[in-house]
Each structure stands twice: as structure tokens, then as C-alpha cells.
Amino acid sequence: MEQALLTKYEKLKAYLASLESVAVAFSSGVDSTFLLYAAKEALGDQVIAVTASSCSFPERELKEATQYCESMGIRHFIVRSEELEIEGFSHNPKNRCYLCKRELFEKIGKLAKEQGIREVAEGSNLDDNGDYRPGLQAVAELGVKSPLREVGFTKQEIRDLSEYLHLPTWNKQSFACLSSRFPYGDLISEKKLKMVDRAEQLLLDLGFHQLRVRIHGDLARVELLPEEFPRFMEETTRRTVYEKFKEYGFAYVALDVLGYRTGSMNETLDPGDLRKA
Numbered sequence: 001m002e003q004a005l006l007t008k009y010e011k012l013k014a015y016l017a018s019l020e021s022v023a024v025a026f027s028s029g030v031d032s033t034f035l036l037y038a039a040k041e042a043l044g045d046q047v048i049a050v051t052a053s054s055c056s057f058p059e060r061e062l063k064e065a066t067q068y069c070e071s072m073g074i075r076h077f078i079v080r081s082e083e084l085e086i087e088g089f090s091h092n093p094k095n096r097c098y099l100c101k102r103e104l105f106e107k108i109g110k111l112a113k114e115q116g117i118r119e120v121a122e123g124s125n126l127d128d129n130g131d132y133r134p135g136l137q138a139v140a141e142l143g144v145k146s147p148l149r150e151v152g153f154t155k156q157e158i159r160d161l162s163e164y165l166h167l168p169t170w171n172k173q174s175f176a177c178l179s180s181r182f183p184y185g186d187l188i189s190e191k192k193l194k195m196v197d198r199a200e201q202l203l204l205d206l207g208f209h210q211l212r213v214r215i216h217g218d219l220a221r222v223e224l225l226p227e228e229f230p231r232f233m234e235e236t237t238r239r240t241v242y243e244k245f246k247e248y249g250f251a252y253v254a255l256d257v258l259g260y261r262t263g264s265m266n267e268t269l270d271p272g273d274l275r276k277a
Contacts, residue, residue: 001164009038009161012151016042019119019145023048023112025105026076027057028065031123033169034158035148039121040074048115049074050108052081055190056178058197068168077115079107083179083188090188094134096179101135105142121145127155173210174262181214183265195249202244206237210260218251226259 016022016039024036026049039047051065062078069076081104083089089099108120122139125148139146148158155174162170181196182188192215199213199220208228214221222241224232231237232255245253256264 001160005157005161008151008153008157012038012147012153013042015147015151016121019043019121021046021117022119022121022145023050023108023115023117025108025120025122025144026051026065026069027123027175028061028068028169029123029175030155030162030169030172031125031148031158033068033167034162034165035121035123036068036074037072037165037167038147040072045075046117047074048112048117049076050111051076051078052104052107053078054081054083055193056083056188058178058201060201061175075115077111079104079111081107083177084190089179092179092182092184092186092188094184096184097133097135098138100177100179101138102141105138105144109142109144119145121147124149125153125155125158173204176262180263180265181212183214183216186215186217191249198248199245199250202241206240208232212260212264214256214264215250218249220245220250220253221256222253223256223258223260223264229255229259 020043022039022043024032024039024047026032026036028051036047036049049065049069051062053062066076081100083100083103086099086103089096093099105120105122112118112120120142122144124133124136124139124146128136128149159170178193178196179188182192196213196215200211203211203213203222203224208224210225212223214223222232232241242253
């Protein structure tokens with residue numbers, strides 16, 4: 001491990017210690033697990049983890065979050081954050097993520113005050129600055145801390161340090177809420193969220209690592225790492241995926257020839273939308 005990266009990690013812990021107490025928005029993903037671990041080292045019992053439970057957050061992720069906090073002896077709170085009840089959210093506007101994050105961080109902030117916790121922190125990193133992330137506007141408006149961006153961590157640095165620290169998430173696939181699988185303007189429903197969730201879980205169970213299932217009406221557009229294309233195209237796998245996806249409610253299944261990439265739904269946005277982020 002490079003000394004410069006270890007020094008940066010010590011800087012992160014010093015920053016977290018300066019907060020005195022913190023509630024970490026914890027999704028059990030790569031970034032938030034790393035942030036929570038560092039906060040626990042820096043603040044001990046003065047850190048709590050808060051996970052949102054909703055139909056756009058897979059049950060497997062909630063279970064992993066609970067198990068991790070139990071293993072680390074971290075107080076863990078689950079707040080109900082039902083995005084579909086937020087006015088306008090289900091119509092999937094371009095600022096959908098802002099509406100969700102605003103509601104979520106308001107709830108986390110209220111819980112933090114009730115628990116005597118001074119600050120709220122979330123796990124975005126430097127790489128998130130390069131994509132359309134309207135949720136970061138809510139972070140700024142509510143004064144939520146972003147320690148990983150503040151100290152200057154990239155995604156790869158977080159993975160490298162997570163491996164060094166033996167965190168179980170060091171090579172975990174990147175994840176975003178299931179609502180991000182819908183084209184802007186398409187209606188988001190609990191039924192369709194469950195279709196996407198089941199489809200992605202099937203692919204994970206089949207051994208695929210980094211993936212997305214984007215939903216376009218009754219068509220599932222599968223994004224995989226290009227090196228995993230050959231295995232997907234094997235007869236048995238193709239048949240299994242097709243038959244199961246039909247069972248889940250999809251009429252058609254397509255493999256995206258460009259493969260997995262973050263924020264592919266943002267490719268339809270014009271430059272003006274990106275400048276507003």
C-alpha cells in the first residue's frame with residue numbers, strides 16, 4: 001500500500017474526528033462502507049449508521065447493511081423513505097435524484113438530532129463530480145458533509161484501501177437505486193421496480209459481477225462488462241435469462257453492445273442539463 005494513500009486515510013479520519021459525532025448515510029455499498037469504517041475508527045461510539053428502506057432499495061442490500069453494522073458494533077437505524085410517495089417522483093423527472101435525496105437527508109438529519117448527533121455525512125467521491133448528480137444539490141442545501149470528496153478520494157483509491165483494510169465490499173459491484181434504471185419521463189412503479197430487482201438478482205446469482213438491467217417499456221436492456229459477453233451468450237445462460245425475465249414481466253431482452261457504464265440513462269440529457277447539476 002502506497003504511503004501517500006495511507007496518509008490520505010489518516011487525513012480522512014482526522015476530518016471525521018473534527019465532526020465530533022456523525023450519522024453516516026449507509027447503503028452497504030463500496031463508498032459508504034469505507035466511510036462508515038473510517039468514522040467508526042475516528043469516532044468510536046459517536047457514529048451511527050442510517051439506512052433507507054424503500055422499494056427502490058433491494059432487500060439484499062438492506063440485509064448486508066444490517067449484518068455489517070452488527071459485526072462492527074455500530075448503532076444502526078432504518079428509516080422508511082418511500083420515494084413513490086414524493087410528489088412528482090414517480091414521473092421520473094430529470095431532478096428525480098434531488099427529490100429523493102432531499103427527503104432522505106431531511107429524515108436522517110431529524111434522526112441525528114434526536115440521537116444527539118451533530119453532523120450527517122454521505123459517501124460520494126471525486127468521481128461523482130463527473131456525472132449528472134442532482135442529488136448533490138440536496139446535500140449542499142442541507143449542509144450534509146461529504147468527507148470522501150472533501151479529502152479527495154477517487155473510487156479506485158476507496159477500493160484499494162478497502163482491500164487493505166479487509167472490508168468485504170472492496171470488490172463489490174457498484175450500485176445505484178433501482179429508479180436509475182428508468183428513462184427520464186417514464187413512469188416508475190413498484191411493480192416495475194420489482195421486475196428490475198428480480199432481473200438483476202438473477203444475473204448476480206448466475207455469477208455476473210458488474211451489471212445493470214435498464215427498463216424500456218416491456219424491454220430489458222442488459223448492461224454487462226464486455227469480458228462477460230461470451231458467457232452471457234452461451235445457449236443455457238441465454239435461455240435461462242430469457243425465460244426468467246419473461247416470468248418477471250418482460251417481453252423482450254436485449255444485450256447492450258457497449259456494456260456496463262454508470263449513468264447510461266444520462267446519455268440522453270443535453271449539455272444544459274449537465275451544466276445545471
